[in-house]
Amino acid sequence: MKTKNSISILLALLxxxxxxxxxxxxLESIASKYQSSFKENNQGVGxxxxxxxxxxxxxxxxxxxxxxxxxxxxxxxKTFTAILILQEVEKGNIKLTDTIxxxxxxxxxxxxxxxxxxxxxxxxxxDEVISRNIEDIFYAKNDxxxxxxxxxxxxxxxxxxVGKYDYCNTNYFLLGRIIEKLTDQNYxxxxxxxxxEPLQLQHTYPxxxxxxxxxxxxxxxxxxxxxxxxxxxxxxxxxxAGSVASTLFDMxxxxxxxxxxxxxxxxxxxxxxxxxxNEVYGLGIFKPNPNEGNYYGHGGNNIGYSxxxxxxxxxxxxxxxxxxxxxxxxxxxxxFDLITFLNGRPIVQFSAINIENFxxxxxxxxxxxxxxxxxxxxxxxxxxxxxxxxxxxSELTQKNKTTLMDTSVGATFSIIEGAEDRLxxxxxxxxxxxxxxxxxxxxxxQK
Numbered sequence: 001m002k003t004k005n006s007i008s009i010l011l012a013l014l015x016x017x018x019x020x021x022x023x024x025x026x027l028e029s030i031a032s033k034y035q036s037s038f039k040e041n042n043q044g045v046g047x048x049x050x051x052x053x054x055x056x057x058x059x060x061x062x063x064x065x066x067x068x069x070x071x072x073x074x075x076x077x078k079t080f081t082a083i084l085i086l087q088e089v090e091k092g093n094i095k096l097t098d099t100i101x102x103x104x105x106x107x108x109x110x111x112x113x114x115x116x117x118x119x120x121x122x123x124x125x126x127d128e129v130i131s132r133n134i135e136d137i138f139y140a141k142n143d144x145x146x147x148x149x150x151x152x153x154x155x156x157x158x159x160x161x162v163g164k165y166d167y168c169n170t171n172y173f174l175l176g177r178i179i180e181k182l183t184d185q186n187y188x189x190x191x192x193x194x195x196x197e198p199l200q201l202q203h204t205y206p207x208x209x210x211x212x213x214x215x216x217x218x219x220x221x222x223x224x225x226x227x228x229x230x231x232x233x234x235x236x237x238x239x240x241a242g243s244v245a246s247t248l249f250d251m252x253x254x255x256x257x258x259x260x261x262x263x264x265x266x267x268x269x270x271x272x273x274x275x276x277x278n279e280v281y282g283l284g285i286f287k288p289n290p291n292e293g294n295y296y297g298h299g300g301n302n303i304g305y306s307x308x309x310x311x312x313x314x315x316x317x318x319x320x321x322x323x324x325x326x327x328x329x330x331x332x333x334x335x336f337d338l339i340t341f342l343n344g345r346p347i348v349q350f351s352a353i354n355i356e357n358f359x360x361x362x363x364x365x366x367x368x369x370x371x372x373x374x375x376x377x378x379x380x381x382x383x384x385x386x387x388x389x390x391x392x393x394s395e396l397t398q399k400n401k402t403t404l405m406d407t408s409v410g411a412t413f414s415i416i417e418g419a420e421d422r423l424x425x426x427x428x429x430x431x432x433x434x435x436x437x438x439x440x441x442x443x444x445x446q447k
Contacts, residue, residue, distance in 0.1 A: 027058040029347040030337050034060050034330060037395075042222060043329040046071075048248035050318040051342050055252065063324055067248040069216040071322050072208045072234065073307045074300020076251075077244040078172050082120055082284020083258070084179050084190055086269050093182055096120070096276075100174060103181045109154045110174070114162070119171040120284055121277035125161030129154045130169035130241055137237055138303045139228055150237065151177075165278045169241040176240025187240050195264065199257050201250040207234040207243040215245070216324040218304020225304055242302055248320050255311050255318055259296075274313075291429055292339060295319075301326055308335060317342045332410030348399075355381055358404065360420050361413075362440035367425065369432060377440060 027047065038044060038061025046065035047058045057067040065071075088094045094103075094116060101112025114124045129150055154170055176187045183190050188206035196204050205212060209231035218225050234243045246254070257263045258270070265273065273283045274296060280287060288294045295310030306328045309320040319338040321328060328334070337347055355378065362378045375386040376396070383396045385406055399405040402415040411427040413434075421436040 026347075027056050027341065029349065030334070030341060031058045031060045033337070033347065033349050034334065038062065038329060041329070042219075043323065043325065045321050045323045045328060045334070046216075046248055047334075047338070048252055048318075048320045049338055049342060050252060050256075050316075051344075053316070057248065061329075063217060063219070065216055065322065065324060068203070068214055069322075069324075070203055070205070070212050070214050070245050070247055071216045071307065071324065072218075072238075072242070072300070072302050072305040073244050073246050073251065073322075074238075074242045074302040074305060075169070076298045076300040076307055076309065077238070077240065077242045079258075079284045079298050080191055080195055080244055081172050081175050081179070081187075081240040082273060083264050084183075084187075084194055085116065085120065085175055086265055086273060086283065087194060088179070088182050089272075090266060090269055094178075096272075100178070103178045104174070107151050107154070109156050110151070111157060111162075116175075116178070117276065117283070118162070119175050122165055122167045122171055122281055123161075123163050123278065124168065124171055125158040125164070125166060126168050126170045126174075127155035127157055128168050128170060130173060130237060130239075135303065138225075138233055141228075141230075150239075165280050167281070172241035173239050179240070188235070188243075191244065195254070198263055199253055201246065201253060204244065204246040204250045204254075207231060207238070208245045209234070212245060214247075216305070216322075219325045220303050229304070238302065242300060248322065251309070251320055252318065255309070255320075259311055259313055260316065289428070292335070293343075295339070306331075310335075310339070312342075315342070333405070336410065354398065355383075357401070358383065358398075358415075361415070361423060361436075363436045364438045364440075365423065365434045366437050367432070367434050373437065375440075 027049065042062050044059070044061035044063035044065045046067060046069055047060065048067050049056050059066045085094065089096060096115065096117035098116050099112060100110065100114050100119070106112055109127060118124045150173065158166070179187055179190055191206045196206070203214070208229065210226060210229040218229065258265065273285060274287070276283050285296050285298050288296060292310070294312050294314050296313070297308070297310040299308040300306065303326055305322065305324060306326055307320070307322045308328055308331060309318070311318045319335070319342060321334060321338065323329060340347060359378055362376045362383070364373055364375050366373055372387065372389060375388065377384045377386055384393055385396055386393045394406055397405050399412055403412050405412045411425060414424040414426070416422050416424055416433070422433050425432050425434045
């Protein structure tokens with residue numbers, strides 16, 4: 001459920017692929033780029049983009065994930081929660097400067113002097129209580145678990161982080177409780193009456209339960225985990241930080257209504273949502289990443305589902321993608337391709353691997369800035385990136401003759417002329433050289 005825009009130093013690289021440009025910028029060219037890989041790995045995604053007020057959709061890979069599939073939007077729920085709070089601000093029922101203690105009785109380890117705005121912008125330094133042991137909670141068949149008051153389990157806060165951005169689901173759990181105090185109704189009724197019904201969202205629900213029609217089959221560790229779905233997990237644990245279920249079609253209506261009409265918020269209040277907060281996060285939404293264009297959005301991850309999106313208020317273009325797994329496969333490069341499509345540029349396609357160009361660059365490398373070792377491995381005609389410390393492995397692709405790219409996190413590695421013991425590493429504007437520590441014996445690797 002927790003989603004951050006921080007630079008990932010998980011890295012990724014090397015695969016030899018010659019590159020060519022398709023003759024058109026289309027979702028079909030994006031689908032063809034990933035179809036075989038997704039099917040081979042039993043992965044799937046559903047995509048919706050809106051360009052020049054035209055909506056395009058695609059389903060890639062397995063599981064038949066379409067614009068009509070219902071899925072948990074995870075932390076994108078936080079935008080719903082922020083809207084409910086800001087609606088109360090418009091009514092004069094609450095001020096952003098009001099404190100938690102104004103509305104909630106004292107809670108251990110939660111500073112009652114923290115403000116509503118600090119909760120909305122993740123600037124409280126509070127302890128993370130929801131994503132902690134999330135798999136144990138999801139798989140537990142323990143009724144007592146859902147009867148416990150989650151907020152009583154919050155640990156000590158970090159006072160040094162008050163006023164600084166530090167993403168934490170606990171903030172939005174508290175906002176949900178404050179909404180209930182203000183409206184004298186449960187959070188889910190408020191979502192239904194203030195957002196779902198006014199926008200006529202036909203297939204959006206305040207929380208997930210296994211009987212929802214057309215619910216995408218949740219997968220985790222390549223297994224169907226439908227039997228473990230429990231509405232109490234989404235209603236009591238995810239709550240106002242990550243409970244909502246919807247479809248791509250409904251979410252297009254939601255974002256269009258939020259940014260292009262006053263059905264949810266007045267224009268000046270929407271400006272608060274987008275512009276307040278800090279350089280990373282507004283009030284319930286992530287601010288644009290300078291490397292990706294002027295796209296506002298809020299992704300979400302939960303066991304069985306993941307969601308990414310972006311809306312550009314300048315062009316009114318929108319992209320959305322979801323998967324029925326906790327992580328969207330190849331998310332960084334797919335996001336890049338979707339933005340490329342929205343900008344009308346050709347989609348780069350991958351072709352056959354050229355092992356000869358890169359076989360001498362296999363081995364173990366050190367990223368000194370992160371004190372992190374990773375391994376570039378050749379197995380037959382495929383190259384992989386392994387990060388032993390994180391038990392991670394991903395297939396690598398080639399971006400051009402001298403540059404390789406990981407399809408998971410979008411990092412690139414470029415050959416440095418005259419240096420076989422180093423590569424240039426770049427990701428999200430960060431650039432450095434990485435040094436080879438040991439080499440892989442490739443004499444018997446090619447099959």
